[in-house]
Amino acid sequence: MTAYAALTGHFSRIAAMSNAIGILQWDSDTMMPRGAAGSRADSLALLRVLAHDMAVDPRVGDWLGAAEQEDGLGDWERANLREIRRVWTVETALPADLVEASSKAISASEMAWRQARADADFPALLPYLAEVLKLQREAGAAKGATLGLSVYDALLNDYEPGGSAARIDALFDDLAAFLPGFAEEAIAAQQRRPAPVPMEGPFPVEAQRRLGMRVMAALGYDFERGRLDISTHPFCGGADNDVRITTRYDEADFGKALMGVIHETGHALYEQGRPAAYMGQPVGQARGMSLHESQSLIMEMQACRSPEFLAFAAPLMRETFGGSGPGWEAEALWRRYTRVERGFIRVDADEVTYPAHVILRYRLEKALIADEMPLAELPAAWNAGMQELLGITPPNDRLGCLQDIHWPSGGWGYFPTYTLGAMTAAQLFDAACRAEPDVLPGIARGDFAPLVGWLRTHVHAQGSRYATDELLTRATGRPLDAGVFKAHLARRYLGAA
């Protein structure tokens, strides 16, 4: 057996373990009865330790050295070796005791966060969050030393391989200068139009589910390799060949679940479209979180908040819920689903104000990781940033710096990928529409094949073959910039040509 074959066999076993963990995690969030939480935590902890042990197996280093000398490997195999070396380097950079300490600190801090958020009590979270932050700094330093990156960039690279704060600073400064004024204009333009008509519910869960599945099918989701279920926090998870999404239903407003289902379906299409021959290999994985978020936002924001989609969806909605009257016309629905409103909560934000929430978090986490600001000052700095970027100040920390789980759960360096994803979505969707003139007419007919076919070819089936920038350049002719995103917003919200 060649060293390359030994490596791929080993990584197939790691994939089999990851798939087991993925399904158990899905089960924890959708099916598991409450009394099983303790036993489940034990099972997941055991499997994660075993997966980590497999990932840092010293034989991987030997196989890599030998395989990199092998003749006759093709482009994909070479790219797979590059990705294997990358993930192995990152995994082995972390000392085992830091992995364990971090895992324990995160468990404690997530628990403290749930209570602190409910009580709007930041000081109660502070010591737990400080411990997580300290260990994140250590982890970033350990990985950064190995990879030759700053501490923040090393953390960011877990979610966005090849990403850097220098690059993000430039993109975000551009947006931060543009958005506050733009949001004001968009809201002013909106106020000159009539307010949306309230829709008469309730909208039964079973009917919402039927509509969601019908739209998933139209988008090209493969139900032979996935499911739709319910969870408190919607997500896309599961395993290779078993990509499961979730939503939550509000009987007073079917739009929330529908747009949520479309968003998660975008993630799922990426996962289901990864290259079958490399499904369990590092080169077969999705490229990074900004590209992943771009796939969900292409569906939710670019495609399905378009007038074309609502022309297709309006009759389906009327048929599903027996709706009639002016509020159920495509034009009224489009106004409803493109409404701009300044609010405190990131996950409820529209696409115009969302980047402000992200830029705020990105600036704060960078300062905290660099120790340029005491953690105790986070609430004040948060509120000042909200005032600066959105012109509003949260009345308490539950609606402020306690709203997200990312920091308490060790996800430092994750936030910027949301807005990188929104910009990437605009740039990719624009390129798809130019390359395939039938993309928007197709959507108006409920035929997503022209769009998804283009995404399959240029994104999904590429796995991690190329770096993000190279993939984007091959697909759109240039690396990421904010230009197309800004043009998209201007066209949609100000009616600019």
Added chain:
Amino acid sequence: MTAYAALTGHFSRIAAMSNAIGILQWDSDTMMPRGAAGSRADSLALLRVLAHDMAVDPRVGDWLGAAEQEDGLGDWERANLREIRRVWTVETALPADLVEASSKAISASEMAWRQARADADFPALLPYLAEVLKLQREAGAAKGATLGLSVYDALLNDYEPGGSAARIDALFDDLAAFLPGFAEEAIAAQQRRPAPVPMEGPFPVEAQRRLGMRVMAALGYDFERGRLDISTHPFCGGADNDVRITTRYDEADFGKALMGVIHETGHALYEQGRPAAYMGQPVGQARGMSLHESQSLIMEMQACRSPEFLAFAAPLMRETFGGSGPGWEAEALWRRYTRVERGFIRVDADEVTYPAHVILRYRLEKALIADEMPLAELPAAWNAGMQELLGITPPNDRLGCLQDIHWPSGGWGYFPTYTLGAMTAAQLFDAACRAEPDVLPGIARGDFAPLVGWLRTHVHAQGSRYATDELLTRATGRPLDAGVFKAHLARRYLGAA
């Protein structure tokens, strides 16, 4: 750390792995989309190999030797050491290559069986089944050599620790002499009464599910540590603290799902009632399959086909399905659920004819394991046995020797536990009714606490502390015999006092 503590820590990890496997297996049978079957098989195979590696860890032998010398261990700890030595001895008796060969032969044979059963084509299964049988003989010989047991008894011991063919022969010969004549009498008595009134369906799945959950709650099932779902073949599975049961619904006949739910709830009550302090330890496991089956049959056959239960259930059924008329009276329902009929299929059989199905399989598998009969002669021997024990001959092998998955899937030595379970159920239920006079009056009120309380104390909470015979003697005053079971049948089907 003491050797005993090291052992229990190790077995807790094995339990965490078993729990992961249990949930993934449950998911495969209830939730998994078809396209995930291949990836899931890889994940389960990996986890099973890892679980086996943990079970045969050579440190276990060292820890056992040291722990058995430790002072200060209580009765439960000593019993745990005895069980750990037992399972470790069995696991290590099998050479690793035999485990692997057996696993592959079983996969191939299960696949061949599905097709062969559909086609009623035994010759198509023959070579696959022969391979499984050969490897089962080898496994039985390896374990038998270590345990000092015959090949058949060694296989039986996987399901029924301490069981032996000599003991089963005596019990089954007794029953085989009694049952054919008894079934004839019962059917004759039944024919003198009016035939059951057909019930007017359909009975919607959602209503059946509500009724099932209401009865589960009455039986004492803990929904905080389990779930009810749907699968093709009903089962009780899942994990410690997460005991999940399944059923299947027939909209033409709600009784099938209801009795199935009650049966699986009996299994689940045993699992949920195991000693909390030893949940993940060998001594905390259920004692064996005959006792397990006794718990399901106490609920399904002893308690819930009684006139008392149907007096409680009849109004619930009428209320759930809006039923009315003579067919919905408790007496008519009781006649319906205690109907005796000779049929070809084991899983559809009533409690009078069921033992004949089991005795047939037991005699055949014993002869096949001992190589006293060529496997090619199985269909003819099967049909002859059906004629002798039940007076009917299957028209083809789909309704004959191809109906069950047990043999193709390597479950040799399992069948007798069904009928041992039926006899054990009768003996335990009789003892419970004598010890707790409120058992039957309670059931008539829908209050199962007197019955379940007695079972908790005498069976569930004992885990594997005692050998089966000792447990039964402590609970009922004597080891298992067929007497109470025969008396139960006579009382119910012939109205004997």
